[in-house]
Every structure is written in C-alpha cells, then in structure tokens.
Amino acid sequence: MPNIIGIDLGTTTTLIATLSQSGDAIIVNNAAGEKLTQSAIWFEDANRALIGSEAKKFLGTGTPGVFAEFKREMGTDKSWTVGSKTVTPVELSALLLKKVVADYADQFGQPQSVVITWPANYRNEQREATKEAAVRAGLKVEYYIEEPTAAALYYATDTALDGKYLVYDFGGGTFDVTLIEAHGNNITVLYQDGVQQLGGKDLDNALLKLIGENFRAKTGDEFDAVDCNFDKLNVESNKHTLSTRPSVQIRLVSGKHGPITIDVSRDEFE
Numbered sequence: 342m343p344n345i346i347g348i349d350l351g352t353t354t355t356l357i358a359t360l361s362q363s364g365d366a367i368i369v370n371n372a373a374g375e376k377l378t379q380s381a382i383w384f385e386d387a388n389r390a391l392i393g394s395e396a397k398k399f400l401g402t403g404t405p406g407v408f409a410e411f412k413r414e415m416g417t418d419k420s421w422t423v424g425s426k427t428v429t430p431v432e433l434s435a436l437l438l439k440k441v442v443a444d445y446a447d448q449f450g451q452p453q454s455v456v457i458t459w460p461a462n463y464r465n466e467q468r469e470a471t472k473e474a475a476v477r478a479g480l481k482v483e484y485y486i487e488e489p490t491a492a493a494l495y496y497a498t499d500t501a502l503d504g505k506y507l508v509y510d511f512g513g514g515t516f517d518v519t520l521i522e523a524h525g526n527n528i529t530v531l532y533q534d535g536v537q538q539l540g541g542k543d544l545d546n547a548l549l550k551l552i553g554e555n556f557r558a559k560t561g562d563e564f565d566a567v568d569c570n571f572d573k574l575n576v577e578s579n580k581h582t583l584s585t586r587p588s589v590q591i592r593l594v595s596g597k598h599g600p601i602t603i604d605v606s607r608d609e610f611e
Contacts, residue, residue, distance in 0.1 A: 343360075343453055343454075344449065344451070344452050345359065345360060345452060345453060345454050345455070345456070345483075346358065346359045346369075346442070346454075346455055346456070347455075347456045347457075347458070348438065348441065348455060348457045348458070349458050349488070350380075350412065350437070350438065350458070350471065350474075351380055351512060351513055352380060352410050352412040352413060352513035352514025352542065353379070353380055353410065353512075353513030353514065353541060353542070354379055354513065355378045355379075355438075356368055356369075356377050356441070357369045357371075357441050357442070357444075357445050365498075366495060366498075369448065369449070370444075371393065371440075371441060371444040372444040373393065373394065375393075378392070378394075378441050378444075379393050379394045379396065379397040379409075380409060380410070380411075380412065380513075381394075381396040381397035381407070381408065381409040382396050382407070382408045382409075382411075382433055382436060383395075383396035383399050383404070383406055383407045383408075384406035384407075384423045384428075385406070387423055387424030387426050392437060392440040396409075397409065397573070397574070398572075400572055400573040400574070401567070401571070401572035401573045401576075402567065403567045406423050408428070408433055409573075410513070410514055410542055411430045411433045411434065412430070412434065412514055413514045413537075413538065413542075414430040415430045415431070415434065415466075415467045415470040415474075416463075416466030416468075416469070417430070430470065431474045432474075432477065434470075434471070434474035435473075435474040435477035435478045436478075438474060438475060438478035438480060439478045439479070442455075442478065442480065453481075454481055454482070454483040455475070455480045455481060455482045455483065456483060456484045456486060457471065457475060457482055457484075457485050458485070458487070458488045459471055459485060459486075459487065459488065460487070460488055460512070460535065460537070461487040461488060461489050461510070461517040461519050461530075461533040461534075461535060462515065462517055462533065462534060462535035462537055463537075464537075467537075468485065487517075487519065487533065488510055488517060489510045489517050489533065490508075490519065492508055493508055493519075493521050493523060494526070497526050497528060498526070501525070502523035502524070502528075503523065503524055503525070504522070504523070505520060505521070505522050505523075505531070506520075506522075506523060507520055507521075508521060510535075512540050512541070513540045513542060514538070514539075515535060515536070515537055515538075515539065516539040517533065517534075517535035518533070518535055519532070520532040520533070541577075541580075544580060545573065545576045545580060547610065548576055548579065548580050548583075548605065549566075549576055551609055551610065552564060552591060552605065555603045555605070556569075556593070556601065556603060559601060559603070560595070560597075560598050560601070562597070562598070568595055568596050569593040569595050569596075569601075570594065579605070583605070583607045583610050587607050587608075588604060588605065588606040588607060589604070590602060590603075590604055591603045591604075591605065
C-alpha cells in the first residue's frame with residue numbers, strides 16, 4: 342500500500358491513521374505507545390517544547406508556557422508570549438503536526454502524502470490557518486475533508502449504507518451535525534451546521550463551575566484550583582466518572598482550609 346496517512350488535528354487530542362496491507366484504516370501509536378497524542382505544548386524555554394501527555398500534566402498548575410485548545414483560536418490574530426518570542430495558533434498547530442508525523446515516520450518512514458480533517462463548520466479563515474500550519478510542518482497535504490464526512494466514509498467501508506443519515510460529532514472543542522445521503526461509498530453532504538465554541542472543554546468548565554459553587558458555599562471563599570492542586574486532569578477524570586456513576590465525591594486539600602469534600606451529582610452536571 343502507498344504510504345498515506347490521515348490526521349485528525351483535534352482540539353484536545355490528535356491522532357494519525359494509515360492503511361494496512363488489506364486496505365483497512367488503522368490508528369498508529371505515537372512514540373509513547375499512545376493512540377491519542379494530547380494537543381498540549383509546554384515550552385521549557387523559548388527554543389525547546391514538550392508536546393503531548395507530559396505537557397498536559399502542567400495545565401492548570403500555574404506553570405508558564407503551557408498551551409492547549411489552541412485549535413479554537415485558528416483563523417484569529419490571537420498570540421501568546423513565550424520568553425522573548427511570540428507564538429500563534431498556527432505555529433503551535435505546526436509543532437503538533439510535526440511531532441505526530443515524526444512519531445509515525447520513525448516507525449513506517451516518511452509519508453508520501455497526507456489527508457487532514459477539519460470541522461464541518463470551519464470558516465474560510467480557519468481552513469486557511471490549518472493549511473498554513475501544514476505547510477509550516479513540511480507536509481504535502483493531498484486533501485482536506487470535513488470530520489463528519491470522514492466518519493461517514495469510514496463507516497461505509499464495512500457497512501451497507503442506503504439512505505439519509507445524521508452524523509453527530511461532539512468533539513473536544515467543536516460540535517458538528519451533518520446530514521448525508523449515502524448509497525454504498527457514494528456519499529453526498531446535504532446539510533451541515535454546528536457551533537465552533539462548544540465541546541468537551543465546555544463540559545469541563547461547567548463541572549469546574551459546579552465545584553467552585555460548592556466550595557464557596559462551604560468556605561465562603563472563591564475556589565482556587567492552584568491552591569487546591571486541582572488541575573485539568575482532575576476535572577476530566579471526575580467528568581468521566583459521572584458517565585458511569587450517579588455522583589462523584591471530590592476530595593480537595595486547600596492550603597487555606599484544609600481537606601474539603603465536594604459532592605457533584607450527574608443530575609446537577611447534566
């Protein structure tokens with residue numbers, strides 16, 4: 342099979358798939374053996390960046406030079422200062438792309454060509470910013486495809502599709518709904534819409550707000566995540582728990598107030 346890869350450049354995670362000898366799409370692990378590379382970057386200094394799960398550990402800890410969810414700022418003039426230089430969402434995305442492709446190349450050789458997915462509701466500015474990030478990463482991109490359409494195409498490879506289908510894509514940072522008409526591998530997009538600032542990040546923020554309200558009710562003070570050593574990974578872990586249990590008990594240790602237990606129910610969260 343030709344050495345072709347597909348990249349899902351995600352708000353919270355990024356991954357690569359390639360084609361097996363039988364033509365099936367398979368996800369390729371990164372250098373750390375993980376299927377998903379966390380879309381997080383930590384600049385140890387202006388010229389050295391750590392990318393992936395190790396960088397994500399520093400989110401919400403007050404450590405300077407940590408970036409995540411920068412995909413949401415693609416197509417804007419947003420920028421951040423790192424030491425003596427300024428970085429943009431395009432530059433951060435390029436670093437992330439270079440990292441995951443380098444991990445792939447170490448295992449299978451440099452890819453001949455690349456396909457990259459993007460949200461169905463991306464504006465032209467966001468699409469152009471994604472293309473620029475790919476150029477800066479040194480990639481030869483053959484095709485860009487909407488994420489819901491890519492999902493439908495994959496599903497059609499082993500399932501007989503015949504009719505109209507709704508593809509519901511709730512990601513880390515964006516929410517897309519696409520209506521398609523499919524007859525075998527012949528897929529036509531009839532309609533697509535979505536919200537560019539809605540995803541798992543917003544659910545994390547909603548849970549953090551509930552925790553803050555409960556903390557304030559118990560202590561009379563505003564919740565300080567750094568004081569309680571409560572980072573993004575803690576938020577996500579408790580969010581996942583609420584998917585399988587009716588409630589979660591969150592134990593915090595505040596430097597000012599000591600140990601505090603906060604209960605959040607799934608009903609409250611929903």
